[in-house]
Amino acid sequence: MDVLVVGSGGREDALVQKLAESDKVETIHALPGNDGMAGQAHLIEGNAEDVEAVARAAREADIDLAVIGPEKPLALGVVDALQEVGVAAFGPSREAARIESSKVFAKQLMEKYDIPTADFRVFSSHSEAVAHLNDRSFPAVIKADGLAAGKGVVVARDRAEGLRALTQIMVDRRFGDAGERVIIEDCLVGEELSVMAITDGETVVPLDAAQDHKAIYDGDRGPNTGGMGAFCPVQFYDEELAETVCRDILRPTVRAMAEEGVPFQGVLYAGLMVTEDGPEVLEFNCRFGDPEAQVVLPRLDSDLAPVLAAAAAADGSLASEAELVHWREQSAVCVVLASEGYPLDYEKGYSIEGLDEVAENVRLYHAGTVRTDAGWRTVGGRVLGVTGLGRDLEQARRRAYRQIESIRFSGMHYRTDIGR
Ligand SMILES: Nc1ncnc2c1ncn2[C@@H]1O[C@H](COP(=O)(O)OP(=O)(O)O)[C@@H](O)[C@H]1O
Ligand SMILES: [Mg+2]
Numbered sequence: 001m002d003v004l005v006v007g008s009g010g011r012e013d014a015l016v017q018k019l020a021e022s023d024k025v026e027t028i029h030a031l032p033g034n035d036g037m038a039g040q041a042h043l044i045e046g047n048a049e050d051v052e053a054v055a056r057a058a059r060e061a062d063i064d065l066a067v068i069g070p071e072k073p074l075a076l077g078v079v080d081a082l083q084e085v086g087v088a089a090f091g092p093s094r095e096a097a098r099i100e101s102s103k104v105f106a107k108q109l110m111e112k113y114d115i116p117t118a119d120f121r122v123f124s125s126h127s128e129a130v131a132h133l134n135d136r137s138f139p140a141v142i143k144a145d146g147l148a149a150g151k152g153v154v155v156a157r158d159r160a161e162g163l164r165a166l167t168q169i170m171v172d173r174r175f176g177d178a179g180e181r182v183i184i185e186d187c188l189v190g191e192e193l194s195v196m197a198i199t200d201g202e203t204v205v206p207l208d209a210a211q212d213h214k215a216i217y218d219g220d221r222g223p224n225t226g227g228m229g230a231f232c233p234v235q236f237y238d239e240e241l242a243e244t245v246c247r248d249i250l251r252p253t254v255r256a257m258a259e260e261g262v263p264f265q266g267v268l269y270a271g272l273m274v275t276e277d278g279p280e281v282l283e284f285n286c287r288f289g290d291p292e293a294q295v296v297l298p299r300l301d302s303d304l305a306p307v308l309a310a311a312a313a314a315d316g317s318l319a320s321e322a323e324l325v326h327w328r329e330q331s332a333v334c335v336v337l338a339s340e341g342y343p344l345d346y347e348k349g350y351s352i353e354g355l356d357e358v359a360e361n362v363r364l365y366h367a368g369t370v371r372t373d374a375g376w377r378t379v380g381g382r383v384l385g386v387t388g389l390g391r392d393l394e395q396a397r398r399r400a401y402r403q404i405e406s407i408r409f410s411g412m413h414y415r416t417d418i419g420r
Contacts, residue, residue, distance in 0.1 A: 007069025036366020146178025340411025
């Protein structure tokens with residue numbers, strides 16, 4: 001089959017590299033992709049968020065399966081647009097993507113179907129939200145309803161901090177319409193964990209759990225980013241916890257979406273807090289995590305293409321494909337190399353050295369790179385992801401960091417404690 005990967009970051013490079021291993025995949029296209037993928041994928045120029053143009057390009061290239069990386073095109077209806085022109089697409093419809101693009105939708109779904117999550121209230125009036133803060137306990141968590149690039153959540157230690165968050169979200173509209181409504185919810189205590197599952201709307205194929213590091217500096221200090229690293233597997237995620245997550249969260253959520261008339265097909269990503277009372281949902285995402293994909297996909301021993309195709313077809317064939325899914329007994333640690341200044345403003349165009357030789361148990365994922373006549377240059381905040389694979393986390397870590405020693409660009413910043 002001919003496959004199109006939509007998106008341009010490290011997650012999409014991980015998808016391209018995994019799909020390139022498949023005997024069933026003839027050609028891979030990426031829109032817009034990045035130059036790091038060019039050895040394995042044919043790059044199609046364009047904007048992933050212009051969903052009609054993506055659909056036209058897929059039609060023209062006679063694509064058999066489109067795989068969507070980022071949440072934005074999904075929330076804008078890229079899967080609906082692709083299906084309209086007869087191209088099968090892996091990822092939820094615009095309506096189903098609301099499980100990520102509207103936190104209110106997700107919370108109300110969980111409430112209705114008894115899926116464990118923090119107690120919450122929804123407000124569309126600033127004054128009512130303020131009144132609620134006046135007679136509740138702290139810490140409390142304040143969340144903008146819509147997509148806010150990972151910046152719309154504040155864990156408020158006290159009333160003053162809560163009021164500030166409400167002003168920014170609801171009055172200043174820092175995140176635009178995403179702040180039309182807010183959720184105020186109880187603060188959960190425990191260990192965070194991400195579990196992704198591939199689903200056709202009925203069968204649920206859980207992937208191994210991962211943990212990511214959002215903060216820019218070591219020790220989880222500093223502002224949040226899109227993700228500075230991830231590792232997999234997670235020690236405390238044993239078989240019992242995996243079964244609980246599947247039974248109490250993943251399967252009921254997929255069933256709930258079907259019952260609501262918005263069947264969910266694609267990756268259901270559950271951001272969880274494992275509390276004393278068991279796992280509770282912090283949020284759902286509707287696609288692979290970035291950089292979680294960069295640690296989960298390289299450990300997949302089986303062919304990814306037929307699994308994604310079966311999920312996209314939603315014809316019941318995922319159930320038999322699921323039996324063929326196997327994982328390598330391996331650990332993976334991904335370290336993100338970022339531009340100086342990221343997640344705020346940063347300079348672009350620095351020359352990158354050391355990308356030619358990659359050790360056997362290392363995968364190099366391009367995110368913000370461009371190839372010029374004079375060599376590789378930086379062009380994004382997150383520039384590269386370096387994934388080390390090994391028999392345990394320690395070996396995987398060592399391999400990732402050893403590879404990084406040979407990579408250089410001006411202002412290169414990375415965390416030294418990923419997977420520790
Ligand atoms: N109810 C909660 N209790 C404690 N921490 C929370 C809660 N909800 C969110 N958080 C923290 O805030 C982070 C971001 O929240 P999340 O719901 O995942 O939104 P997003 O990823 O869209 O920013 C979480 O990873 C978690 O650390
Ligand atoms: Mg999150």
